[in-house]
Amino acid sequence: MAASAGGALPLRTRARAKVNLDLRVLGRRPDGYHELESLVAFAGIGDELALDPGPSLSLTIAGPRAAGLEADDRNLVLRAARAFGQAFPGTHAGAFHLTKRLPVASGIGGGSADAAAALRLLARLNGIALSDPTLREVAAGVGADVPVCLESRARLMAGIGDRLGPALRLPSLFAVLVNPGVPVETVGVFRALGLAAGDRLLAAGGGLPALPTSAAELRAVLARSGNDLAVPAQRIAPEIGEVLERLAALPGSRLVRMSGSGATCFALFDDCVASAAAAKALARQRPEWWVRATLLR
Numbered sequence: 001m002a003a004s005a006g007g008a009l010p011l012r013t014r015a016r017a018k019v020n021l022d023l024r025v026l027g028r029r030p031d032g033y034h035e036l037e038s039l040v041a042f043a044g045i046g047d048e049l050a051l052d053p054g055p056s057l058s059l060t061i062a063g064p065r066a067a068g069l070e071a072d073d074r075n076l077v078l079r080a081a082r083a084f085g086q087a088f089p090g091t092h093a094g095a096f097h098l099t100k101r102l103p104v105a106s107g108i109g110g111g112s113a114d115a116a117a118a119l120r121l122l123a124r125l126n127g128i129a130l131s132d133p134t135l136r137e138v139a140a141g142v143g144a145d146v147p148v149c150l151e152s153r154a155r156l157m158a159g160i161g162d163r164l165g166p167a168l169r170l171p172s173l174f175a176v177l178v179n180p181g182v183p184v185e186t187v188g189v190f191r192a193l194g195l196a197a198g199d200r201l202l203a204a205g206g207g208l209p210a211l212p213t214s215a216a217e218l219r220a221v222l223a224r225s226g227n228d229l230a231v232p233a234q235r236i237a238p239e240i241g242e243v244l245e246r247l248a249a250l251p252g253s254r255l256v257r258m259s260g261s262g263a264t265c266f267a268l269f270d271d272c273v274a275s276a277a278a279a280k281a282l283a284r285q286r287p288e289w290w291v292r293a294t295l296l297r
């Protein structure tokens with residue numbers, strides 16, 4: 001991208017994929033939203049967002065996953081930027097350019113990561129701290145996953161995504177992420193869970209007993225939990241069943257799970273040699289699927 005009219009180079013940030021390492025649904029609030037508890041990590045892969053500071057707000061989109069994603073007012077980058085402008089009157093914006101690499105509506109929060117990336121760039125441009133309470137409110141107003149994506153650090157997420165624990169230094173996990181190419185809308189998966197508003201099922205488990213010091217220890221902790229949205233998501237997208245089966249059958253696959261509301265699933269491996277070989281083998285089996293080896297941390 002060329003330098004902006006004022007000579008300043010565009011600001012850039014990576015919008016990393018969010019992965020729910022586990023996810024418990026505790027109940028449904030009277031307003032219809034679901035109370036969750038989830039250990040969230042972030043992948044090395046993601047979209048990229050650039051901001052060329054200037055007088056008017058705009059968005060262009062390119063990249064391998066841009067097809068079908070409109071740069072209109074519904075786009076989460078523009079929604080986040082408008083909400084920022086309303087919360088911080090008189091601040092500067094400019095021309096955003098999004099390179100879309102993550103599959104859309106896939107349970108790894110691509111749109112939320114893009115919205116959070118827009119807020120990070122606007123905060124940097126206008127000298128606002130990421131810890132600013134108004135910025136956090138803006139993030140929560142754009143979407144449930146946006147607050148955790150603001151810093152994109154591993155942490156426990158609770159409430160409807162608005163209660164965040166401290167950033168965690170998790171052991172790095174060697175993962176393969178797989179999406180079968182079926183978009184799954186989050187709202188439908190929560191609906192398929194079938195809870196009535198006001199249903200309160202479980203008390204919060206309180207998260208990790210102690211911070212695991214090795215990937216094997218973390219995997220052992222994760223093996224005791226799951227993703228409560230996997231069963232309703234499979235009713236909507238039965239392909240998820242095949243993704244989980246194929247991931248589990250790969251040599252060296254240690255733990256297999258769906259992220260968020262699906263359909264992206266992940267498998268964990270001992271090292272990058274095993275995860276790279278597994279990704280290659282699965283891409284050969286199912287060339288039309290989105291398959292990526294990456295580090296989660």
Ligand SMILES: C[C@](O)(CO)[C@H](O)COP(=O)(O)OP(=O)(O)OC[C@H]1O[C@@H](n2ccc(N)nc2=O)[C@H](O)[C@@H]1O
Nearest residue numbers: 020032033034112143144145146160186187190260261
């Ligand atoms: C499933 C997760 O991805 C886990 O990280 C998130 O909870 C979903 O986050 P998100 O995609 O940012 O969700 P939003 O765009 O805010 O909400 C989409 C819809 O999902 C439902 N929703 C979302 C979050 C939540 N805790 N309870 C809900 O019931 C609501 O019907 C909402 O209208």
Ligand SMILES: Nc1ncnc2c1ncn2[C@@H]1O[C@H](COP(=O)(O)OP(=O)(O)OP(=O)(O)O)[C@@H](O)[C@H]1O
Nearest residue numbers: 075076104105106107108109110111112114145260
């Ligand atoms: N920049 C964007 N990138 C992706 N989706 C966007 C964007 N802007 C708006 N959307 C819309 O937001 C919806 C959710 O997309 P997203 O890719 O964030 O889903 P997701 O990965 O399932 O999210 P989550 O894991 O947070 O539930 C889609 O219907 C999509 O059309």
